[in-house]
Amino acid sequence: xxxxxxxxxxxxxxxxxxxxxxxxxxxxxxxxxxxxxxxxxxxxxxxxxxxxxxxxxxxxxxxxxxxxxxxxxxxxxxxxxxxxxxxxxxxxxxxxxxxxxxxxxxxxxxxxxxxxxxxxxxxxxxxxxxxxxxxxxxxxxxxxxxxxxxxxxxxxxxxxxxxxxxxxxxxxxxxxxxxxxxxxxxxxxxxxxxxxxxxxxxxxxxxxxxxxxxxxxxxxxxxxxxxxxxxxxxxxxxxxxxxxxxxxxxxxxxxxxxxxxxxxxxxxxxxxxxxxxxxxxxxxxxxxxxxxxxxxxxxxxxxxxxxxxxxxxxxxxxxxxxxxxxxxxxxxxxxxxxxxxxxxxxxxxxxxxxxxxxxxxxxxxxxxxxxxxxxxxxxxxxxxxxxxxxxxxxxxxxxxxxxxxxxxxxxxxxxxxxxxxxxx
Numbered sequence: 163x164x165x166x167x168x169x170x171x172x173x174x175x176x177x178x179x180x181x182x183x184x185x186x187x188x189x190x191x192x193x194x195x196x197x198x199x200x201x202x203x204x205x206x207x208x209x210x211x212x213x214x215x216x217x218x219x220x221x222x223x224x225x226x227x228x229x230x231x232x233x234x235x236x237x238x239x240x241x242x243x244x245x246x247x248x249x250x251x252x253x254x255x256x257x258x259x260x261x262x263x264x265x266x267x268x269x270x271x272x273x274x275x276x277x278x279x280x281x282x283x284x285x286x287x288x289x290x291x292x293x294x295x296x297x298x299x300x301x302x303x304x305x306x307x308x309x310x311x312x313x314x315x316x317x318x319x320x321x322x323x324x325x326x327x328x329x330x331x332x333x334x335x336x337x338x339x340x341x342x343x344x345x346x347x348x349x350x351x352x353x354x355x356x357x358x359x360x361x362x363x364x365x366x367x368x369x370x371x372x373x374x375x376x377x378x379x380x381x382x383x384x385x386x387x388x389x390x391x392x393x394x395x396x397x398x399x400x401x402x403x404x405x406x407x408x409x410x411x412x413x414x415x416x417x418x419x420x421x422x423x424x425x426x427x428x429x430x431x432x433x434x435x436x437x438x439x440x441x442x443x444x445x446x447x448x449x450x451x452x453x454x455x456x457x458x459x460x461x462x463x464x465x466x467x468x469x470x471x472x473x474x475x476x477x478x479x480x481x482x483x484x485x486x487x488x489x490x491x492x493x494x495x496x497x498x499x500x501x502x503x504x505x506x507x508x509x510x511x512x513x514x515x516x517x518x519x520x521x522x523x524x525x526x527x528x529x530x531x532x533x534x535x536x537x538x539x540x541x542x543x544x545x546x547x548x549x550x551x552x553x554x555x556x557x558x559x560x561x562x563x564x565x566x567x568x569x570x571x572x573x574x575x576x577x578x579x580x581x582x583x584x585x586x
Contacts, residue, residue: 185284191216192278196288211282286438311399320396334393341386345379352376409498410448411440412484415466416505418455418475425537428565429504430467432535435575436502437463450487454480460487475509477517477548485524499529502578507536507546514551526557533578534562 185192195214245251280288316329352375359372413433417426440447451466452458455473458480484501492499509517526532536549545553552562563574 184278188216189288192280193288196280196285211280212285213277213279215277310402312402314398314400316395317398318392318394318396320398324396324399326395326397329395330389330393333395334389337390337393338386338388342383345383349376349379352379407498408446408496409500410450410492411436412450412452412487412499412501413437413466414452414454414480414484414501414503416455416475416477416480416508417453417471418508419472420475420508421506421537425506428537428568428571429535431568431571432504432565432575433467433502435571436579439575439579450484452480452483452487454483458483475505476513477505477509478513478520481517481520481525488528500531501525501529502533502535504535504537505548507538507548509546509548514547517548518551518555521552521560522555522557526555526559530559532560534560535574536562536564538564538566 192214195216196212199212199214316326352372356372413436415426415429415433421429437449440449449463451461451463453461453466453471454476455471456476456479457473458476460483461469480503488499521532534552536546538546538549549562549564552560561578563578565571565574
């Protein structure tokens with residue numbers, strides 16, 4: 163058996179390249195492990211690195227082995243002071259035939275596993291791999307703060323890594339065809355001259371002259387190289403401004419007394435996931451937090467999630483406040499507007515009907531998408547008044563879902579913000 167040890171020093175950045183290659187190669191297995199982590203991890207801990215276990219059989223590589231029974235194979239084992247060749251190992255003196263292990267069964271799946279640590283960015287990339295804000299149309303190209311690399315044809319100069327072999331060979335072939343075509347024309351003229359000389363005996367040209375001319379043409383043909391320096395073509399790339407999309411996301415939440423701590427926890431976890439998604443996916447996105455009881459107010463993120471407030475429930479107040487904020491800061495037509503609302507569905511009087519009507523006539527025509535998340539009581543089988551009123555809204559820009567437990571948050575979020583097919 164031979165062992166080969168690569169003692170070459172790693173080049174700078176080689177580890178990162180190998181890591182990206184590994185993730186691409188085993189993305190299906192890593193994604194499966196990440197999905198399992200998502201079901202076990204709380205949303206508050208989503209934005210951190212994580213360890214994934216991949217079965218060793220899924221990352222095994224082909225190996226070369228000597229076939230047993232063929233050739234000479236010498237093996238050396240470490241010796242000992244107790245046993246010699248042919249000795250039999252006696253039973254332990256206090257052995258009763260039963261193992262000394264614990265009485266508990268093993269945990270987890272059998273088989274060895276390969277452990278791989280994902281960084282925060284890698285985990286988030288896999289976490290949001292299949293999600294996208296729906297109907298995100300680039301209606302306005304905002305400030306060009308970012309630069310991206312774009313192909314810009316070919317150039318005669320560049321680095322070996324950018325060498326385009328196909329374009330180089332095409333250029334070399336075109337050069338050889340052009341040079342050989344000129345020699346072919348001269349050979350045709352020479353052949354015509356030979357025929358004229360044979361017909362007209364007064365010509366002074368001799369066979370030696372013609373042979374010398376043929377030899378010169380042949381040398382010129384052989385002197386045409388298969389590849390010349392002027393044939394090299396390199397892929398050219400230039401950096402151009404990358405236009406960004408201006409978008410705003412409104413987060414609305416009911417914080418009245420009917421929203422107990424468990425319901426608020428579900429709502430907070432949903433908005434936390436939404437916030438992580440927005441800040442990861444879009445750099446040029448603003449988030450507006452609106453909370454309401456019988457009146458609505460705009461607050462910061464800390465107040466939105468953790469500050470307490472009591473009172474009744476008037477959903478219409480939050481929708482009207484959203485309209486006011488849109489008119490004040492986002493009414494110039496350059497913003498893609500999205501909204502997500504969380505509530506337990508409790509509302510009184512005409513508020514549900516008026517809210518649904520206001521949403522249909524005033525907000526939906528001006529925004530891209532509105533998602534409603536309801537956290538109903540587990541024992542209640544009848545729909546809430548707000549759910550029934552929102553159910554009458556017919557628009558492809560509106561969706562609503564119910565969340566009963568933490569395990570449902572991610573599937574609901576994925577359903578609401580699933581990646582949309584590109585519409586022509």
